[in-house]
Amino acid sequence: MKIEVLSLFPEFFSSFLSQSIVARAISKQALEVQTFDIRAYANNKHHQVDDYPYGGFAGMVGMIQPLWDALLPRILEGNAPVIYFSPQGRPLKQKMLCDYAQESRVILICGHYKEIDQRFRRLAVSDEISIGDYVLSGGELAAQVFIDGVARLLPGVLSDINSAQTDSFYSSSLGFPCYTRPSEFLGQQVPDSLLNGNHAKIAEWAQAEARLLTRVRRPDLLSDKDR
Ligand code: ADE
Numbered sequence: 001m002k003i004e005v006l007s008l009f010p011e012f013f014s015s016f017l018s019q020s021i022v023a024r025a026i027s028k029q030a031l032e033v034q035t036f037d038i039r040a041y042a043n044n045k046h047h048q049v050d051d052y053p054y055g056g057f058a059g060m061v062g063m064i065q066p067l068w069d070a071l072l073p074r075i076l077e078g079n080a081p082v083i084y085f086s087p088q089g090r091p092l093k094q095k096m097l098c099d100y101a102q103e104s105r106v107i108l109i110c111g112h113y114k115e116i117d118q119r120f121r122r123l124a125v126s127d128e129i130s131i132g133d134y135v136l137s138g139g140e141l142a143a144q145v146f147i148d149g150v151a152r153l154l155p156g157v158l159s160d161i162n163s164a165q166t167d168s169f170y171s172s173s174l175g176f177p178c179y180t181r182p183s184e185f186l187g188q189q190v191p192d193s194l195l196n197g198n199h200a201k202i203a204e205w206a207q208a209e210a211r212l213l214t215r216v217r218r219p220d221l222l223s224d225k226d227r
Contacts, residue, residue: 001030001031001032001101001103001104001105001106001150001154002031002032002033002034002104002105002106003031003032003033003034003105003106003107003108003147003150004033004034004035004036004074004080004105004106004107004108005033005034005035005036005107005108005110005143005147006035006036006038006067006070006071006074006107006108006109006110007035007036007037007038007110007138007139007140007143008037008038008039008049008110008112008138009110009112009138009140010035010036010037012140012144013033013035013140013144016144016147017033021148021151021152021157021158022147022148022151024157025151025152025154025157028156028157030151030154030155030156030157031147031150031151031154031157033147036070036074037070038062038066038067038070039066040070041065041066041067041069041070042063042065042066043065043066043069048063049062049063049066050062050063050112050113051063053114057114058114059113059114060113060114061113061114061115061116061117062111062112062113062115062116062117062120063116063117064116064117064119064120067109067116067117067120067124068120068123068124071107071109071124074107075107075124078105080103080105080106080107081100081103081106081107081126081127082107082109082124082125082126082127083106083107083108083109083125083126083127083128083129083146084109084111084116084121084125084127084128084129084139085108085109085110085111085128085129085130085131085139085142085143085146086111086115086128086129086130086139087130087133087134087135087136088115088128088130089127089128089129089130090127090128090129090130091129091130091131091132092129092130092131092132092142092145092146092149093169094149094167094168094169094170095169096129097146097149097150097153098153100146100150101150101153101154106150108139108143108146108147109124109125109139110138110139110140110142110143111138111139112137112138112139113138129142129146130142131145131146152164166206169221171210172221172222172223173210173211173213173214173218173221173222174210174213174214174217174218174221175210175213176205176206176207176209176210176213177209177213179191179194183195191205193205211226215227
């Protein structure tokens with residue numbers, strides 16, 4: 001999968017891309033990420049990329065020209081979904097990451113300031129995504145959330161893909177609690193159910209724990225009959 005990122009702060013991505021699962025996805029050639037500096041495409045003398053909003057509102061708006069000129073060469077290379085990160089977008093869910101992980105190429109647009117010109121969104125953007133009900137200073141962190149979430153789903157990246165399938169949100173519930181050695185620490189024991197080697201019983205335990213946690217913390221994820 002190839003991800004092309006348009007940002008005013010491409011440097012934001014250098015450490016992120018060199019660590020952990022994302023770095024592994026890149027080294028295994030399951031993922032390629034290329035960043036592009038939107039400012040380099042501004043055709044005015046001072047490389048201005050934002051301007052005052054029409055209507056006299058507060059804040060600055062990302063200008064359409066640098067965004068358009070940064071995107072055009074990417075689009076000419078071939079058709080790909082263009083995602084813009086914004087608090088106004090649809091809330092990001094695991095299912096969306098699974099769907100995007102099937103794409104061979106995706107283009108991500110990171111805005112800054114108070115949104116970008118609506119005409120760019122209308123002309124060029126195929127999907128708008130929010131990572132939560134809060135406002136960040138720009139789309140870079142949201143794009144990194146997206147890249148991380150997709151990278152770990154690409155074939156060959158996780159050593160055991162079953163691990164992803166028991167994550168939270170796979171079966172409309174949160175994940176179950178996990179334990180590792182030692183079996184006792186400061187008087188705290190690992191649950192007996194995990195120590196008896198009975199795989200059917202262990203699976204039953206995990207399902208019951210996941211359901212309990214989901215009922216308490218995220219009842220909105222459960223159907224009416226499970227709530
Ligand atoms: N940009 C600023 N805030 C954001 C959010 N909550 N989600 C996605 N992109 C954003």
